Amino acid sequence: MVLVTKITKLLGIKHPIIQGGMQHVGTAPLASAVSNAGGLGILTALTQPTPDDLRKEIIKCRAMTHEPFGVNMTFLPALRLPPYKEYAQVIIEEGVKVVETAGNNPGEYIKMFKEANIKTIHKCVAVRHALTAQRLGVDAVSMDGFECAGHPGEDDITGLILLAKSARKLDIPFIASGGIGDGRGLVAALALGAEGINMGTRFLCTVEAPIHASIKQRMVEADERSTSIVYRPFRNSARVFKNKVAIEVNAIEKRQGVRFEEIAPLVSGIRGKEVFLKGDSDLGIWTAGQVLGLIEDIPTCHDLIYRMMKEAEGIIQKRLQNMVVT
């Protein structure tokens, strides 16, 4: 079975399942595996140290799949900004078909991508941001609820509300992000009005995810209570795996008038990357969503997507259909 939605048609993919753009993880092996399984794989531009490395990764990914894949561009405030323009130029030159933008002020880049005939999906945590993105001309938005890994914003609005409200307010199609790990969540998202789903943490626990096996195992053993929100005092909340470092960060953050410098050594990006490389889950901060509570195994991307579509078929064709008495 396939589910044909506005998103599968827009992106030219088989199943309405999109891999989340994950720093350090969104490389060719994972993205191509998701695309080969009928979803949309996503390379993360900034995982590549230079625009030229991104070009090599795109070429590598294209050698590993004939299906469409996308590239994520995340715009974050930083002292030294990455050469965003050059990354965008590579994406355009290499003929990538879909770009997922995230973070602040992507307007200029959305314009660039649109002119190059690339489909753009912008990641949002609030309906008001999605309406802005819609005005900027994006083709779709990804709505990220409170349960998601990474940055859910400061409003703490959960997927159930955010998606139902997006369905009422948006004209462009939207994707549900955060909290989805199986066929039940997929059908729920479609019922709420989404035209597809985004999965990050769930794809971290697949055979092809390029991270150490012991981190995948730690996630399988974890449950829905194994995440924590850090950076709340700095209004830059991020949901991460509740390891020793996250607990230490949360303790420091309880101090009145805490400054970011007090936690900076604990949360450095280099330490976070080491977690995935060395397989020690307490080496640094790494993002994970509440969907941990629904992750019980480490399948291939193909088996995961196949299983979800099978579950979704059963829910739509049997469970829900059988409840209806006209």
Place this chain on the structure above:
Amino acid sequence: MVLVTKITKLLGIKHPIIQGGMQHVGTAPLASAVSNAGGLGILTALTQPTPDDLRKEIIKCRAMTHEPFGVNMTFLPALRLPPYKEYAQVIIEEGVKVVETAGNNPGEYIKMFKEANIKTIHKCVAVRHALTAQRLGVDAVSMDGFECAGHPGEDDITGLILLAKSARKLDIPFIASGGIGDGRGLVAALALGAEGINMGTRFLCTVEAPIHASIKQRMVEADERSTSIVYRPFRNSARVFKNKVAIEVNAIEKRQGVRFEEIAPLVSGIRGKEVFLKGDSDLGIWTAGQVLGLIEDIPTCHDLIYRMMKEAEGIIQKRLQNMVVT
């Protein structure tokens, strides 16, 4: 159309929609209206000052509907405990068919109700609590996510996760509670594995809810960001309407080592009751869920339920069905 589920069969109702047990609100006018519309109305036992008043309210409700309705019994820690046993005795003597229990240690009462052949639904905020309730012999549980009004527990697990996980772990049927205000949410809950839904805040904004019209209006004008969590420092979190009092309470709660006595005058139950009676939404603390973001009108209970079932039918029979290509 009707949706026949394990819950509609268990409770002998037409639609899988149950009114939440709301203090000061769950009286005969609202409960009978919900039951007459094909859902399950719920009287709240402790809204009645004495067990004898509860008896009168049950008799009144029975005069207003021939359909089944239930009674909510909430067990909370208190210095002077209400005469729970006598309330339970009245429920049994008056032949009520369904009891919703909530709060701590309902085991003894569940046993009493079961012996009297009353169906019991216990309200839970965590799968581990639901498993305990299942062992105690309840007929169903109501799973209350982070987005709900009132007490969501301290784990902050959202409905998307809590419901999908409940479907995997529980043998008894469960109801989805929190964050549902329309047909989209109803179908999403059923897709996630629930056999019915519970709505509190949404039923507050109906013609029949026995509260001042200006409070209903304030809720229509509010959005999903109009709630706040109070009592977090006391590990008794409650989601309430974000009015002046809630903002003041949150400010006091930020003090290191805050004691409950410092906020007690602001959050008294008498002040909360005054809100509903006098129609001044800033008089005290009153519970409301994130579903505020989905409430745009004040229909009758009949019109609300009819509209939701119509939406649900469209989603199941058309939207989802049309996506499937086998």
